[in-house]
Amino acid sequence: MTQRKSLFGMVPSLALIFLGAVCVLCLAAGQTASAPKPAGVDGSRIVQADNEPGNWMTHGRTYSEQRFSPLKEINDQNVSQLGLAWYYDLDTNRGQEATPLVIDGNMYFTTAWSKVVSLNAATGKLRWSYDPKVPGEWAVNACCDVVNRGLAAWKGKLFLGTLDGRLIALDAATGKPVWERVTVDRRYRYTITGAPRVVKDKVIIGNGGAEMGVRGYVSAYDAATGNLVWRFYTVPGDPSKPFENPVLAKASKTWTGKWWTLGGGGTVWDSIVYDPESDLLYIGVGNGGPWNQRIRSPQGGDNLFLASIVALKPETGQYVWHYQETPGDMWDFTSSQQIILATISVDGKPSKVLLHAPKNGFFYVLDRATGALISAQPYTYINWATGVDMKTGRPIETPIARYPGDDPAPVVPGPLGAHSWQPMSYSPLTGLVYIPVNDVGFKYKSPDHFVAHELSPNYGVDVVAAGMPQDPAIKKAILNTVKGQLVAWDPVRQKKVWAIERPGPWNGGVLSTAGNLAFEGTAGGNFEAYRADNGEKLWSFAAQTGVMAGPVSYTVNGEQYVAVLAGWGGVFPLATGEVSFKSGRVRNISRMLVFKLGGKASLPPLPEFQEMAMDAPASTASAAQIKNGEALFQRYCGGCHGDVAVSGGVLPDLRYSPTLANEQWFDIVLGGILKPLGMTSFAKEISKSDAATIRDYVIFRANQSKTQTDHDAGSSPKTAACPSRMRNVRPRSSVWKLRAIPQ
Ligand code: CA
Numbered sequence: 109m110t111q112r113k114s115l116f117g118m119v120p121s122l123a124l125i126f127l128g129a130v131c132v133l134c135l136a137a138g139q140t141a142s143a144p145k146p147a148g149v150d151g152s153r154i155v156q157a158d159n160e161p162g163n164w165m166t167h168g169r170t171y172s173e174q175r176f177s178p179l180k181e182i183n184d185q186n187v188s189q190l191g192l193a194w195y196y197d198l199d200t201n202r203g204q205e206a207t208p209l210v211i212d213g214n215m216y217f218t219t220a221w222s223k224v225v226s227l228n229a230a231t232g233k234l235r236w237s238y239d240p241k242v243p244g245e246w247a248v249n250a251c252c253d254v255v256n257r258g259l260a261a262w263k264g265k266l267f268l269g270t271l272d273g274r275l276i277a278l279d280a281a282t283g284k285p286v287w288e289r290v291t292v293d294r295r296y297r298y299t300i301t302g303a304p305r306v307v308k309d310k311v312i313i314g315n316g317g318a319e320m321g322v323r324g325y326v327s328a329y330d331a332a333t334g335n336l337v338w339r340f341y342t343v344p345g346d347p348s349k350p351f352e353n354p355v356l357a358k359a360s361k362t363w364t365g366k367w368w369t370l371g372g373g374g375t376v377w378d379s380i381v382y383d384p385e386s387d388l389l390y391i392g393v394g395n396g397g398p399w400n401q402r403i404r405s406p407q408g409g410d411n412l413f414l415a416s417i418v419a420l421k422p423e424t425g426q427y428v429w430h431y432q433e434t435p436g437d438m439w440d441f442t443s444s445q446q447i448i449l450a451t452i453s454v455d456g457k458p459s460k461v462l463l464h465a466p467k468n469g470f471f472y473v474l475d476r477a478t479g480a481l482i483s484a485q486p487y488t489y490i491n492w493a494t495g496v497d498m499k500t501g502r503p504i505e506t507p508i509a510r511y512p513g514d515d516p517a518p519v520v521p522g523p524l525g526a527h528s529w530q531p532m533s534y535s536p537l538t539g540l541v542y543i544p545v546n547d548v549g550f551k552y553k554s555p556d557h558f559v560a561h562e563l564s565p566n567y568g569v570d571v572v573a574a575g576m577p578q579d580p581a582i583k584k585a586i587l588n589t590v591k592g593q594l595v596a597w598d599p600v601r602q603k604k605v606w607a608i609e610r611p612g613p614w615n616g617g618v619l620s621t622a623g624n625l626a627f628e629g630t631a632g633g634n635f636e637a638y639r640a641d642n643g644e645k646l647w648s649f650a651a652q653t654g655v656m657a658g659p660v661s662y663t664v665n666g667e668q669y670v671a672v673l674a675g676w677g678g679v680f681p682l683a684t685g686e687v688s689f690k691s692g693r694v695r696n697i698s699r700m701l702v703f704k705l706g707g708k709a710s711l712p713p714l715p716e717f718q719e720m721a722m723d724a725p726a727s728t729a730s731a732a733q734i735k736n737g738e739a740l741f742q743r744y745c746g747g748c749h750g751d752v753a754v755s756g757g758v759l760p761d762l763r764y765s766p767t768l769a770n771e772q773w774f775d776i777v778l779g780g781i782l783k784p785l786g787m788t789s790f791a792k793e794i795s796k797s798d799a800a801t802i803r804d805y806v807i808f809r810a811n812q813s814k815t816q817t818d819h820d821a822g823s824s825p826k827t828a829a830c831p832s833r834m835r836n837v838r839p840r841s842s843v844w845k846l847r848a849i850p851q
Contacts, residue, residue: 203677373397467525522550629655737805
C-alpha cells in the first residue's frame with residue numbers, strides 16, 4: 109500500500125497505467141480487487157464484528173458470544189412473512205448441533221461425524237465438502253452422539269475438531285486440509301465435539317470423555333503451523349509425578365484417593381470464550397469422572413477444577429482465577445455451558461460481567477476481571493440446593509443431594525442439566541438472556557460395587573436403579589415432571605421475565621436480534637420466532653425434525669437471512685428412552701434451513717417410511733437371566749439404544765430388531781459388522797453368553813411392551829411420530845448422498 113501510494117505521488121501517469129493493468133488482471137480472475145479471501149478473518153475483524161453485522165465470523169458471532177444479531181430487516185412487524193429461502197440436505201442422519209459461520213457470502217458448518225460443508229450463503233449451492241473419515245467404531249467413546257458444534261475461521265483457514273480427537277486446518281477456499289494434529293492420547297477415550305476458537309493466532313481446543321475415564325485439558329495450537337503452544341490440564345494428575353504447573357499442585361489438595369487412575373474428568377467440551385477487554389480466556393470445565401464422588405475422590409474435597417469457570421492467559425495458558433460452581437460434583441453438573449460476556453448494571457453501575465447458566469440450575473453473574481460472584485439464583489426448579497451462599501460462593505446443598513441412602517434419590521436437575529450445550533442468547537436491547545431450559549431429574553444411587561469398563565461409560569451410579577419403572581402409575585408420575593422451557597431471564601434482577609412452556613426438554617439454541625425477535629427450534633419439530641421483549645409467539649415453521657442447534661442471522665447483498673441446522677439427536681433421544689417421547693416423536697432429517705422475507709421454497713414431503721412390527725420371539729428366559737440382561741443392557745447398550753431398551757428414534761429400537769430371532773445379533777454385537785455405521789464390536793468385554801443374555805432381556809422387553817398401551821407401544825399416527833417403530837424403506841444415507849453432494 110505504502111509503495112503504491114508513493115508511486116502514485118511520484119509518477120501519476122505511470123500509476124494510472126499500472127492501475128489499469130491491475131484491473132485487467134482482476135477481470136481475468138473474475139473478481140474485484142476488494143474481494144476478500146474466503147474466511148479472511150482475524151482478531152481485529154472479530155473484535156469489531158459489530159461493524160459488519162451481516163457476517164457471523166465466530167461461533168457466538170462476537171468474542172462475547174452473545175448470539176445477538178444487530179440486523180433488523182426481519183423484525184417483530186414483518187416476521188410473519190418469513191419463508192424458506194433454500195434448504196440443503198445432509199448426508200448424515202445423526203444429531204446436528206452446529207452453529208454455521210457466514211463470512212462474506214460463504215457459509216461454513218459441521219455436521220454429525222465431524223464433516224464440513226461450505227455453501228453459497230444466498231443460494232445454498234455447494235462450494236465444497238470435507239469428510240475427515242472418523243472411524244465408525246470411535247462412536248462408542250462418545251457419551252452423547254457423534255455430534256459436532258462448529259468451526260473457527262482465521263486468515264483463510266477453517267479449524268475443525270473431529271470426534272476421534274484431531275484438530276484439522278482446512279483451506280477455506282477449497283476445503284483441502286492444510287495441517288492435521290492428533291490432540292489426544294488415543295489410548296484413552298477422548299472425543300471432540302466442540303467448536304475451536306481462535307485468539308491471537310492460537311487455535312484453542314478442548315475435548316470430551318469425562319464419563320470415559322479421561323483427564324480434561326484445553327490446548328492451544330499455532331494457527332499457521334499446527335504446533336502445540338500450550339496445554340492447561342483442568343484436574344491434577346498422579347501426585348507422585350511432577351505437576352504440569354503450580355496451580356495443579358494446589359488443586360491436588362482438593363482431591364482424595366487415587367483419582368488419577370480413573371481420569372477424573374473435567375473436560376472442556378464446549379465453552380471457550382475470549383475477552384479482548386480483560387485479555388483473558390475463559391473455559392467452562394465439565395463434570396467429574398466417574399460422576400460419583402465416593403468412587404472418584406472417596407474422602408470428598410472440592411475436586412478443582414471440576415464444574416468451574418477458569419480464566420487463563422491466552423498467550424501461555426497460565427492460570428489467573430477460577431470460580432467453582434459445583435464443588436465436589438457428583439451429578440454430571442458440567443460448567444461447560446456457553447459463557448456470555450456482557451456489560452450490565454451492578455449496583456446501578458455498568459459492569460463487565462460473565463453470564464452463565466450451567467447444568468446445575470443456577471444463573472451466575474461473575475466479575476470478568478476477578479471471577480468474584482456478583483449474584484446467583486436458580487433459573488428453574490431445582491432440588492439439589494436451596495441457594496448459593498453469597499459469602500462463600502458455595503451452593504447450599506439439600507440432604508438428598510449426595511444420594512446418601514440405599515434408595516435412589518430423585519435429584520433435579522439430572523445429568524441432562526437444567527441447561528445443556530444448546531446456546532443461550534443475550535440481547536443488549538431487552539437486557540434479557542434467553543435460555544433453553546430442561547426440566548428433568550434423575551434417580552441417583554451409588555452402585556453396590558464399581559468396576560471401570562472400557563466399552564461402556566463409567567458413571568459410578570446404579571444405571572438399573574435409574575431406569576424407567578414399568579408400573580404405569582409410577583411411570584406416569586415421573587413423565588409428568590418432565591418438561592422444557594424457553595426462559596427469558598433478567599440477569600440484573602436475577603428473575604424470570606417470561607417463559608414458553610415446552611412439552612419436553614432438549615429444545616434448540618436461541619438467536620436474538622435487533623428486530624425484537626428471539627428464534628428457537630423445538631424438539632417437536634418446529635422453528636419459531638417470539639417477540640424478544642414479551643415472548644409473544646409470532647411465527648412458526650414445520651421443520652419435519654427436531655431442531656437443536658443455535659440459529660444465526662446474516663446478510664448477502666443487503667438481504668437478511670436466518671439459518672439453522674435441523675436434525676434430531678444428541679444424548680437425549682439416544683439415552684433417555686421414553687422420557688424423550690415427551691419432547692416429540694420426530695425422526696432425524698438433517699438439513700440446513702435458511703429463511704428470508706418472502707422466501708418461497710418448500711420442503712419435500714416426508715420420506716416414505718415403513719412401519720415395523722414388533723414380532724420378537726416369545727420370552728423364555730428366567731427372571732435371573734432377565735435381571736442379568738438388564739444390568740448388561742443398561743451398562744453397554746442403554747446410552748445409545750435407550751433406557752430399558754426404548755429407543756428415542758434416532759438409533760434402532762432393538763425391540764423391533766429382526767436379529768432377536770437370528771444369529772445376526774452376534775455378528776453385530778460381537779462381530780462388529782456394523783462398525784462403519786458407528787456400532788463397534790463389544791467382543792473385548794462381552795462374551796457370547798452375555799450377548800445372548802442381553803438379547804433375552806430385549807426379547808423380554810419387546811413382549812412386555814406389546815402388552816402395554818402406554819407411550820412406548822401405543823398406537824401413533826403414521827406421519828412423523830413413533831420413529832422407533834419405523835425404518836426407512838431405503839437406507840437414507842445412500843438416497844440422500846446423491847442429492848447432497850452433487851458437484
Ligand atoms: Ca458429562
